[in-house]
Amino acid sequence: MAEALILDSEALNAxxxxxxxxxxxxxxxxxxxVAHERGVLVRVPSPVLAEVCRGGRLDAAVNQFLNREAVRVxxxxxxxxxxxxxxxxxxxxxxxxxxxxxxxxxxxxxxxxLIATGDPKDLKRLSLRHPQIALMAL
Numbered sequence: 001m002a003e004a005l006i007l008d009s010e011a012l013n014a015x016x017x018x019x020x021x022x023x024x025x026x027x028x029x030x031x032x033x034v035a036h037e038r039g040v041l042v043r044v045p046s047p048v049l050a051e052v053c054r055g056g057r058l059d060a061a062v063n064q065f066l067n068r069e070a071v072r073v074x075x076x077x078x079x080x081x082x083x084x085x086x087x088x089x090x091x092x093x094x095x096x097x098x099x100x101x102x103x104x105x106x107x108x109x110x111x112x113x114l115i116a117t118g119d120p121k122d123l124k125r126l127s128l129r130h131p132q133i134a135l136m137a138l
Contacts, residue, residue, distance in 0.1 A: 002041065002110050002111050002112075003038070003040045003041065003110060003111065003112045003113070003114075004040060004041040004042070004043050004107065004109075004110040004112075004113045004114070005031065005032065005035040005040050005041070005042045005043070005113075005114050005115075005116060006043050006044075006045065006103055006106055006107045006113050006114070006115045006116070007042065007043070007044045007048065007115075007116050008048060008099075008100070008103050008115060008116065008117040008118065008119060008123070009048045009051035009052050009099070009118070010024065010117060010118025010119065010138055011028050011031075011116035011117060011118065011138060012044055012048055012052055012062065012065070013052055013062075014027075014028035014029075014118075014138060015028045015029065015032060015065055016052075016061040016062045016064070016065040017061050017062075024118065024138045027136075027138045028116060028138055031114070031116045031136050031138075032116075035114070036070065040114070041072070041110070042070050042071045042072070043071075043072055043073075043074045043106065043110075044066065044071065044072070044073050044074065045073075045074050045076070045080075045099075045102050045103050045105075045106040046073050046074060046075050046076050047076055047098070047099045047102040047103075048099060048102075048103065049062075049073070050099065051099055074106050074109070076102060080102065080105045080106055080109070081102070081105075083105040083108060084098065084101035084102045084104070084105040085101070087101045087104055087105060087126045087127075088101045088126070090129065091125045091126050091128070093122070093125065093126070097122055097126070100119060100122045100123055100126055101126055103115060103117075103123065104123060104126040104127045104130070104133065107127070107130075107133045108130060108132075108133070110132075111132060112132050112134075113132065113133050113134070114133075114134045114135075114136055115127070115133060115134070115135050115136065116136050116138060117135055117136070117137060117138065118137070118138045120135050120137040123135055
């Protein structure tokens with residue numbers, strides 16, 4: 001059974017820049033450590049990069065984190081994108097929440113998924129009908 005830890009932008013930032021994120025980083029590292037111990041896949045949906053990357057040396061810590069062997073970026077496919085649109089419609093949310101919907105839609109690619117998030121409220125609305133997705137607030 002494929003399990004995954006999906007990182008949203010806040011979780012990715014906390015793991016990539018721990019000295020700047022304080023308690024968020026501690027919680028994110030604890031979640032990542034448990035995932036590693038359980039052999040869970042760690043995935044970052046590619047649209048999350050649009051929220052955290054700003055170019056040049058500002059991205060160095062994020063790129064260093066993404067270059068780890070255990071972390072993979074999940075490309076945005078047509079299926080993921082269209083499912084994200086459906087999730088937004090069902091939750092009656094606007095496209096302002098598109099990246100959150102891409103995160104949830106990516107999680108649905110796995111049999112079980114835990115989303116590490118700094119935005120549990122919106123992600124809960126988007127994942128409400130999907131019991132195979134759990135949320136872990138940072």
